[in-house]
Amino acid sequence: MIALHDVTKSFHSGKANPFTAIRNISLTIAPARLTVLKGPSGSGKTTLLTLIGCMARPTSGRIVLSGNGISGFPGGEEIRELDITSLPERFLAGIRRATFGFIFQHFNLLRGITVLENVMLPAYPTGERHGEIRKRAEELLALFDVARHANSRVDLLSGGETQRVAIARALINRPSVIVADEPTAHLDTDLSREFMEIVGSFKSDGKTVLIASHDPLVCESPRVDTVVEMRDGRILRSGSVP
Amino acid sequence: MNRSVERHRNVLDFALSSLLRRKGKNVSLWVVYTLIVSLIAAIVFYTHALKREAALILQGAPDIVVQKMVAGRHDLVPVGYVEKIAAIRGVRSVRPRLWGYYYDAATGANYTLMASDDPLPGPGAADIGSGVARTLHLTEGDFLPIRATDGTPTLFQVRKVLPYASELASSDLILLSEGDLRALFDFPRGFATDLAVTVGNPAERPTIAAKIAGQFPDSRPILNSEILRTYDSIFDWRGGMMVVMLGVAVLAFVIFAWDKATGLSAEERREIGILKSVGWETGDVLLLKFWEGAAISLAAFLCGTILAYIQVFFLSASLFEPALKGWSVLYPRFKLVPDVDPYQLAVLFFLTVVPYTVATIIPSWRAATVDPDAAMRS
């Protein structure tokens, strides 16, 4: 579970163009559920995602992770509750790497290297044995039915295949939380539906999923558990979908 | 520990994949760098080995050579000096040396003619160095024509060719009897080219040289140590051709490094952003850049030094021969005894690997410290 307490994020304060992306947000993301952040661009969805995903720190407020899924703490300790607000950079990066998997709007795969290597990349700096990383990557590619492209260049894949490679990459470090930013923005209806099915499988694996989107196909999908509506950095409405 | 090694190996894997993406460019970069390193290393190896060779071979040179100076130039020395110098305490023997240069117009070669009394080639006979034999296609028993100063050619019969193995010291020598040499060059009686002084105790050489200079103000004594030191300054890095060669190499490297250091392309920046966003920390990105630079420079250093070693010690530095030979027709054949100064090798390693690796890391520093959420925003 991820709990935000009165979180604010401002940029460029003290400089020429200060602006506040998020104001006094308090929110709870339930574990093993699909939560959607809905709202127009500029509403602060992306900023909220970066804060929850340990990519940036809030200007004020607290963010607390709790539950079984927190991993990546040095020493391999079992942590059940962690306030990440003032955690040193190094620890934050380790936790981010092991706990969260990200799927980006533009997929953000590296050109010129193979699909397999792209999927293995996030695990390289952990010092895990190459053979094990490779095995997991191959399994993930098989799971998403792109194993035959393992040694192809990323540039040669279709949109749908690229998306699935991006998803496989997000899962390489066995995260317990998946974060996706506008995942269906470049996909047609069929591929979008396919994506939501995959999200469904995440849920059944017990993973927490957080999606920022204004695509009705996502927001109104039956798989969604909670919708958080945002505008201008604040939450308008937040409620479980019955 | 193990995790650390694995991390390095993983990052190195990706660094190599990254380099192989632009295979043509990076391979030619490596080849050019290797060639530059091999040229510099060959020069370093060659000059060091040759200096060592000279130091060892010339140990048997005279203890002191006495020249006479006239108007600041080397002139013939009166044989009368011999007795007076021999009388100085500590001097074991004084021997006049008679030698000079002979230019053979037919072949364009310069030879050194020397009077030898040990062993004695008879009048009309000559011992020649193997370079002379090679240039003039002579063997024992053949006749060697030499023009005297008045233009008349004299024939000398070759008694012996000096051993091929001694080419480095004797290649261009023509040894004649003293009488023949004096007649050829019209050497005035009572004069010699210079005097070779043998001293009983090597420690006394400088003292005796000082005494000689004191007794004969127009003389210039040259110590054995000074003869050896001459060869320390050949191929001096401050001298003519060396400055040019080193300058070219430095220039090539600066062009290299400039190309690398003038910032990252947008593509590279984007990629670093992606790496940061999928979980690579700043340190990991810098490690990647380190390995990219170190891989190429390390490979260039090793391959370049190996090539240089083979060229200098197995192929007798044949690449340098034209430069050393210059216009001369005669060039000695010799093999250098391999001798590499470990300090020079270490400096070469340092200069090959460190600047290049640093030039690869520094431009990426800024990009590597970008926030991980940058990829989200772009």
Place this chain on the structure above:
Amino acid sequence: MRKSTAFSLFTLGNAILLALLLCSGRYGSGEARAMQEASRIVVDRFQLTDLCLFTEARYTRHPSMADLHSAFQDHPMALEHFPSGSLVSPPRFRRDRP
């Protein structure tokens, strides 16, 4: 094979080869040593003072015997016109004292 393994092997192989070459120089090279010894004998017997490397110009043939300004024999500012002159400068001991 992993790329890093291949690279490590390549590097290690080269390093070993270099080490072998350096050692072979120290302990092998009989022919070169024999040549060195032969030259030593000749120098000793005929009381020679220089190696026979640069036979093109007389001031480069016996650099240890040369005058300070032999190289500039035509004129003190005369440019060097023999290639070996740009490799051999007047011996340092000459430059230190007249």
